[in-house]
Structures are given as C-alpha cells and as structure tokens.
Amino acid sequence: MEQKNSKALHKLSELHRQHKGLINLMPLQTGGMLTDAAREALTEFGDGYSVCDFCQGSLCNITNPAIRDFVQELLPQFLGCDVATITHGAREAKFTVMHSLTRPGDSILVDANRHYTTIVAAERVGLNVIEAPNSGHPEFRVTVNKYASLIKNYAPKLILLTYPDGNYGNIPDARRLGEIAQEYNIPYILNGAYAVGRMPVSMEQIGADFIIGSGHKSMASAGPVGVLGMKKKWEETVLKKSSTFSNKEIECLGCTARGVPLITLMASFPNVKERINNWNEQVSKAQWFSAELEKLGFIQLGQKPHRHDLLHFHAPVLYEISKRVRERGYFLYKELKERGIWGPQPGLTKSFKLSTFAADRQQLGFVIDSFKAILNKYS
Amino acid sequence: MEQKNSKALHKLSELHRQHKGLINLMPLQTGGMLTDAAREALTEFGDGYSVCDFCQGSLCNITNPAIRDFVQELLPQFLGCDVATITHGAREAKFTVMHSLTRPGDSILVDANRHYTTIVAAERVGLNVIEAPNSGHPEFRVTVNKYASLIKNYAPKLILLTYPDGNYGNIPDARRLGEIAQEYNIPYILNGAYAVGRMPVSMEQIGADFIIGSGHKSMASAGPVGVLGMKKKWEETVLKKSSTFSNKEIECLGCTARGVPLITLMASFPNVKERINNWNEQVSKAQWFSAELEKLGFIQLGQKPHRHDLLHFHAPVLYEISKRVRERGYFLYKELKERGIWGPQPGLTKSFKLSTFAADRQQLGFVIDSFKAILNKYS
Numbered sequence: 001m002e003q004k005n006s007k008a009l010h011k012l013s014e015l016h017r018q019h020k021g022l023i024n025l026m027p028l029q030t031g032g033m034l035t036d037a038a039r040e041a042l043t044e045f046g047d048g049y050s051v052c053d054f055c056q057g058s059l060c061n062i063t064n065p066a067i068r069d070f071v072q073e074l075l076p077q078f079l080g081c082d083v084a085t086i087t088h089g090a091r092e093a094k095f096t097v098m099h100s101l102t103r104p105g106d107s108i109l110v111d112a113n114r115h116y117t118t119i120v121a122a123e124r125v126g127l128n129v130i131e132a133p134n135s136g137h138p139e140f141r142v143t144v145n146k147y148a149s150l151i152k153n154y155a156p157k158l159i160l161l162t163y164p165d166g167n168y169g170n171i172p173d174a175r176r177l178g179e180i181a182q183e184y185n186i187p188y189i190l191n192g193a194y195a196v197g198r199m200p201v202s203m204e205q206i207g208a209d210f211i212i213g214s215g216h217k218s219m220a221s222a223g224p225v226g227v228l229g230m231k232k233k234w235e236e237t238v239l240k241k242s243s244t245f246s247n248k249e250i251e252c253l254g255c256t257a258r259g260v261p262l263i264t265l266m267a268s269f270p271n272v273k274e275r276i277n278n279w280n281e282q283v284s285k286a287q288w289f290s291a292e293l294e295k296l297g298f299i300q301l302g303q304k305p306h307r308h309d310l311l312h313f314h315a316p317v318l319y320e321i322s323k324r325v326r327e328r329g330y331f332l333y334k335e336l337k338e339r340g341i342w343g344p345q346p347g348l349t350k351s352f353k354l355s356t357f358a359a360d361r362q363q364l365g366f367v368i369d370s371f372k373a374i375l376n377k378y379s
Numbered sequence: 380m381e382q383k384n385s386k387a388l389h390k391l392s393e394l395h396r397q398h399k400g401l402i403n404l405m406p407l408q409t410g411g412m413l414t415d416a417a418r419e420a421l422t423e424f425g426d427g428y429s430v431c432d433f434c435q436g437s438l439c440n441i442t443n444p445a446i447r448d449f450v451q452e453l454l455p456q457f458l459g460c461d462v463a464t465i466t467h468g469a470r471e472a473k474f475t476v477m478h479s480l481t482r483p484g485d486s487i488l489v490d491a492n493r494h495y496t497t498i499v500a501a502e503r504v505g506l507n508v509i510e511a512p513n514s515g516h517p518e519f520r521v522t523v524n525k526y527a528s529l530i531k532n533y534a535p536k537l538i539l540l541t542y543p544d545g546n547y548g549n550i551p552d553a554r555r556l557g558e559i560a561q562e563y564n565i566p567y568i569l570n571g572a573y574a575v576g577r578m579p580v581s582m583e584q585i586g587a588d589f590i591i592g593s594g595h596k597s598m599a600s601a602g603p604v605g606v607l608g609m610k611k612k613w614e615e616t617v618l619k620k621s622s623t624f625s626n627k628e629i630e631c632l633g634c635t636a637r638g639v640p641l642i643t644l645m646a647s648f649p650n651v652k653e654r655i656n657n658w659n660e661q662v663s664k665a666q667w668f669s670a671e672l673e674k675l676g677f678i679q680l681g682q683k684p685h686r687h688d689l690l691h692f693h694a695p696v697l698y699e700i701s702k703r704v705r706e707r708g709y710f711l712y713k714e715l716k717e718r719g720i721w722g723p724q725p726g727l728t729k730s731f732k733l734s735t736f737a738a739d740r741q742q743l744g745f746v747i748d749s750f751k752a753i754l755n756k757y758s
Contacts (some may be wrong), residue, residue, distance in 0.1 A: 004452060005450075005452060005453060008449065008452045008453050009453065009649055009652075011445035012416075012445065012648055012649055013649065014445075015420045015445075015642060015645065017424065017429055018432065018443070029431075031427070031430050032426055034429055037391075037394075040394075042422070042425045043418070044395060044396055045394070046417075046643070047398060047408065047412045047413050047601070048594075048595035048599075049596065050408065050597065050602075052408075053397065053398055053405075053721075065390075065394050066391065066393075073387045074388065079383060088603075090472075092632060095442075095632060116627060117632055120624060121622070122476075123621055123623070165510060203683060215427075216637070216638055217428065222425050222427065223427050223429075223638025223639065224467075224636060224637050240498050242495075243499065244499075244502070250499055250503050251503060253470040253472065253496055254495065254499055258603050259601055259602025260640070261638055264425070266391050266393060267394050268389055273388075278600050287621070298391075328659060340685065344434060
C-alpha cells in the first residue's frame with residue numbers, strides 16, 4: 001500500500017503532455033487551443049477563486065474582470081440570443097435546460113447523431129429519449145423533416161439538434177427545424193459545441209430557443225467551460241432565482257464556472273469572434289484534405305461535400321496493416337507521432353476522426369505525405 | 380451598440396488581477412493559491428481538452444496524466460473513504476449526492492451555518508430543508524446533539540454538516556454526529572470545503588457516509604474543481620452508470636472537471652498532503668492573530684478558542700470611521716491595499732472575514748500593525 005501510494009505520488013511530479021508542439025488534428029482539441037492572450041490570462045488568474053476578487057454575489061455580474069460585459073453584451077450578440085450565461089460545459093448546459101423545462105417521465109426528441117452526453121443528461125433528469133434517425137452508412141445524414149411526425153407521435157417537451165455532430169461533422173438543416181419547432185410550439189435546443197467559436201451561427205436566425213457552445217471544444221479556452229444562450233422568455237425558467245437567496249440562480253447552484261477556464265474564454269473571445277469569419281476557408285481546407293486522403297483509399301464518412309473541419313474516415317487499408325504488425329492498432333498513432341502529428345485516437349486504424357481546424361494547408365500537406373509514407377512503408 | 384460592444388471587447392484585453400503579490404487574507408482564496416508545481420501544470424495542460432489525450436472513456440480512469448491513480452488510490456487514502464471521484468466543486472458534489480439519494484419532496488437536515496449552496500442544491504433537487512440551529516451571537520455554535528430530535532421529528536433522508544462553516548470557521552463535533560447518523564441509519568454528508576486540504580480530516584474516523592472537498596478553496600487548485608469521497612455502499616447509487624453507455628456515470632454526465640483545474644489539484648496534491656501536518660501551527664497562528672486584533676477593539680465571532688484559520692471579526696471601531704469618511708465602507712479596503720494587504724471584502728468594515736492560512740507570522744504582524752496605523756490615522 002505504502003509503496004503503491006508512493007508510486008502514485010511520484011507520478012504527480014511528472015505531469016507532462018506528450019503531444020505538445022505536434023500538428024494537432026484531434027477533433028476534441030483543435031478548437032480549444034489557447035490564444036496567446038488566453039495563455040497570459042491563465043497565469044494571471046490561475047490561483048483558486050481569483051475571479052471572485054470583486055464578486056458581489058453572482059459570477060455573471062462581476063465587473064472586474066469584465067465578466068458582466070462579456071456575458072450580458074458580447075455573448076448575446078455573438079450567439080444571436082437574448083440572454084446568455086456561463087456553464088461548466090455543453091453537457092451541463094443541456095442538463096440545465098432539460099432539468100428546468102421538463103419533469104421525470106417526459107419525452108424529448110433528439111437527433112440520432114447526438115453526443116452521448118445528450119442521452120446521459122436526459123437520463124439524469126429521468127426523461128424518455130426519442131431519436132430522429134440518420135440515413136446510416138456512409139453519410140449518416142439527419143433529415144430534420146423527420147422531427148415533425150415524431151413530434152406528432154410522441155409529444156416531446158423539448159427537441160434538440162446537434163449542429164454539427166461530433167462523430168461525422170454533419171451540418172443538418174437547423175433553420176428548417178426552427179420552423180418545425182415554431183409550428184409545433186416546442187422549445188428547441190441547438191447543441192453547437194462544434195459550431196460556436198468555429199463558424200458563424202446565430203440562434204435567432206436558426207429559430208432555436210437555446211444555443212449551447214463549448215469553450216474547451218471550440219472557443220479557445222481551457223477546460224471545462226461552456227456558454228448557454230436563450231430567448232428572453234426562458235430566462236425566468238432556466239435562470240430562476242432561489243427563493244431563499246434572491247441573487248442566486250438555482251440551476252447554476254449560484255455560480256458555475258467560477259475559475260480560470262472562464263477567464264481564458266474571455267481572453268480568447270476577440271480572436272474567436274474574428275476567426276469565424278474564415279469559415280469558408282476552413283471548409284475548403286477540409287474538403288481538399290478529405291479529397292487527398294480519399295485518393296489514398298480512405299473513405300470519408302458523413303456529408304459530401306463536407307461542410308465542417310471534423311472528418312470521419314474509414315481506412316480499411318490501415319486496418320489491414322494493423323492486423324499484421326506487432327503494435328496492432330497502435331502502429332498508426334506511433335507512426336504519426338514520430339512524424340510530429342497527433343490526431344487519431346491511439347489504437348484506432350479502421351475508422352478514426354480528424355479535424356483540420358488548427359492546421360494550415362502546409363501542415364496538412366505534410367500530414368497527407370505522412371499517410372502516403374506510412375502506407376508505402378507497410379505495403 | 381457598436382460602441383458599447385467595442386468598449387466591452389476592449390476590456391477583454393485588460394484581464395489583470397489587482398491583488399497580485401499582496402498579502403492575501405481572503406478566506407475564499409488563501410487555501411487555493413497554486414503551488415509552483417501546479418503553476419507549471421497549468422501551462423502544460425492549459426489547452427482545452429488536453430487532459431483527454433489518452434482518454435478511454437472516463438475521466439477518472441485516465442492513466443496519462445495519472446488521474447486514475449490519483450482518484451482511485453491517493454484520494455481515498457487522503458479522505459479516509461472507500462471510493463472517491465472528481466466534481467466541479469463542493470456545491471456540485473452536494474447536488475450530486477442529494478440528487479441521487481433523495482426525491483423531490485423529501486426532507487434533509489443541515490446545520491444553520493451551512494453554505495448558501497447547500498440550500499440552493501437542495502432547492503434544485505426539490506427538497507425541504509430543516510436546519511439545526513446555531514447558538515446565535517457571538518459564537519454561532521452548532522451543537523450536533525440537536526440533530527437527534529430533529530431526525531425524530533422530520534425523518535430526513537440525508538443529514539449534512541458544514542465542517543467548518545465558511546462564515547465563522549466553527550468546527551462542530553462531526554464525530555458525534557457520525558454516531559447519531561449511525562444510530563438513526565441516515566446517510567451523512569460532511570461538507571469539508573474549508574477542511575480538506577487545510578487540516579487532517581477523515582471520513583472514516585468521523586463516521587460520515589460522504590466527504591466533500593473543494594480544490595479551489597482548500598487544495599491549492601485553480602477553480603473550479605472538487606472532490607467527493609463516499610462509503611463503498613453508495614457507489615452504485617451515486618456513481619451509477621448510464622443504461623445506454625455502460626462506462627458513463629449518470630450524475631457526472633460522463634465526466635466532470637475535464638480540464639486544467641483537475642491537473643492543478645493533482646500537481647499540488649503532494650504539497651497539500653504534507654501541509655495538513657502543520658495544522659496545529661495554523662491554529663495557533665490564527666489564535667494569536669485573533670487575540671492581537673481583539674486588543675484593537677475588534678470582536679472575534681465564532682468559537683473561542685478558535686480552531687480554524689477562518690476568522691470573522693466584528694469591528695465597530697472601523698464602522699464608525701466608515702460613516703464619516705468620503706470612501707465610506709471602501710476606506711478599509713483602500714487603506715489595506717495601499718499597505719499591500721488584501722482580505723476584507725471591498726466595502727465591508729462593520730464585520731468581515733479574514734483567513735490567516737496563507738500568511739506567515741511576520742506578514743500577520745505587519746497586518747496587525749497596519750490595522751493599528753489605520754486606526755491611528757482616523758482617530
């Protein structure tokens with residue numbers, strides 16, 4: 001026990017990242033890399049509760065640092081919503097909305113490409129989840145018109161759309177779903193964890209009731225932190241104040257992301273606000289990269305032409321190699337890492353996800369050449 | 380609108396702390412200042428989802444960085460519990476336990492010195508809260524024997540004790556409450572947000588079912604992050620897995636503090652584990668400081684002799700000054716800041732809280748002299 005503990009303690013003195021400085025293609029990470037400004041803010045506000053120096057009772061009302069302006073002015077404009085707040089992340093935002101708008105036993109309707117946390121958040125509330133199917137292999141498209149008949153059949157209390165989903169990077173017709181939501185008068189959550197901070201997206205234009213974003217996934221922030229935007233009419237439900245403590249929001253347990261991730265989100269925001277204007281180039285870069293990898297025998301799953309930097313590849317040629325090499329599935333991770341590239345989940349070869357968001361065309365060219373070299377080496 | 384936004388944006392380029400380098404007596408902050416190791420880890424793991432480089436599906440099972448060893452070996456031993464997990468903070472840990480053990484309409488019993496988030500977490504679950512009273516001014520002591528009759532009268536589903544509370548720094552007889560909990564067979568939460576990481580505390584020795592700690596308050600971590608320890612018998616209830624995703628815990632929504640605050644908690648842990656051994660000196664330092672301030676006419680509220688670094692002072696002499704100076708209540712903050720001291724909430728003079736945890740005796744001597752000088756200046 002003593003020895004085991006001393007080993008475990010020793011590991012805590014070796015907290016280093018093995019992927020530092022590599023070309024990063026990992027979909028979870030490419031939108032969350034800190035800006036220089038965020039890196040400075042990280043050090044400045046690293047100590048415990050340092051955001052609360054001038055707290056008057058509510059995180060989103062703090063004026064120094066300028067959280068109030070950020071949450072009450074900049075975020076609503078950026079998200080195209082009336083009211084915004086801060087959460088611990090996208091999943092916590094989903095739970096908060098579900099928990100405040102529904103009751104155990106209610107049904108909600110979501111897309112089949114939903115993140116697993118959509119299901120787990122619903123399970124935590126005690127909800128039945130109906131899924132609008134996708135089109136299956138190879139495109140896995142969600143056709144939002146299917147929501148209409150499911151609404152009629154199941155009378156869900158909420159609908160949710162993942163925009164785009166984290167598995168295929170598919171962009172469904174969110175605006176059409178906004179019309180359907182309005183037609184049936186059902187609150188509509190847009191989960192934009194892979195959209196907000198990467199690409200232009202407006203809750204108002206889409207016609208959603210809620211928009212959710214993730215700081216660590218797509219807004220150049222330390223983890224974990226999220227944003228939640230909503231129509232004014234939901235403020236009193238979702239951000240209801242405690243009956244005992246009149247300045248404390250019940251669903252936020254007073255304050256949510258009361259620490260440095262929020263400060264990095266704020267510090268990166270001016271850059272994030274600008275970078276979404278390059279979205280066309282991001283999409284074109286992703287399409288080019290995908291086409292080049294398809295020339296090597298990989299098959300890109302999901303929508304084509306693709307409209308997001310998150311790409312899912314089926315790579316039977318790599319899988320065949322993995323079956324006959326000593327490292328098995330890990331050979332790909334190892335080969336890429338040796339070339340300064342970090343992307344596919346270690347162990348995966350048959351099918352894996354990559355994101356082109358953080359790499360430039362020159363770096364992606366090197367990645368393409370590296371895949372070629374790896375295929376040659378093992379052919 | 381445009382101009383207002385550009386002002387708000389500009390503020391984001393000025394994210395600086397005004398209290399950097401000051402002698403810190405702010406109770407929320409003295410236990411959360413980062414160690415050097417944590418400061419390094421902060422930079423290393425600052426980017427978004429960087430803790431998830433080698434994720435296999437569950438935060439607390441990640442082996443690189445060594446989260447699994449930390450959560451499954453080091454934390455249980457440190458907390459004196461069977462099973463530990465990571466939360467976003469103490470309030471989220473309370474909500475998680477309440478949400479998984481009770482149903483809306485149930486009653487729970489807590490001490491009158493409870494943190495406001497205990498009430499708000501209960502409200503979020505839909506619980507009735509019964510409070511075991513304190514003794515009122517000036518000691519505000521909670522006598523745990525009062526829990527017994529309240530248990531008989533209200534049949535609560537859970538009891539909670541704040542150890543110590545964040546208002547007076549009172550240390551109630553937690554072990555006696557452990558006996559009472561056992562006698563009536565009621566699950567018992569020890570909220571140790573101001574204990575775990577500052578002073579020795581063991582869930583097992585106290586006889587509690589749950590122990591809760593706060594990384595940013597008392598474990599030298601960036602905010603927000605917390606720890607939750609429990610008896611083995613509660614694991615299946617509180618950490619129940621999703622029926623759809625068998626490796627995802629429902630109450631954790633899969634993973635909780637998936638970012639850099641957790642890494643700072645881990646990096647600081649070897650130091651935190653050691654520092655609790657200096658607790659006797661911490662208490663003695665607090666008692667000396669309190670006695671010196673009482674000589675100036677301040678009145679220390681809460682237990683005497685005091686057994687914690689969190690001290691609440693009633694200071695009529697400062698309040699009198701505030702009534703006749705231009706800065707009103709802010710004069711004290713300003714005077715202390717000019718002397719390199721940060722502690723009382725800006726605006727407060729009549730009664731305020733200080734913590735002696737992070738300052739040494741020489742610094743505290745300077746603080747005492749500064750209070751003397753301020754009193755002289757305005758006398």
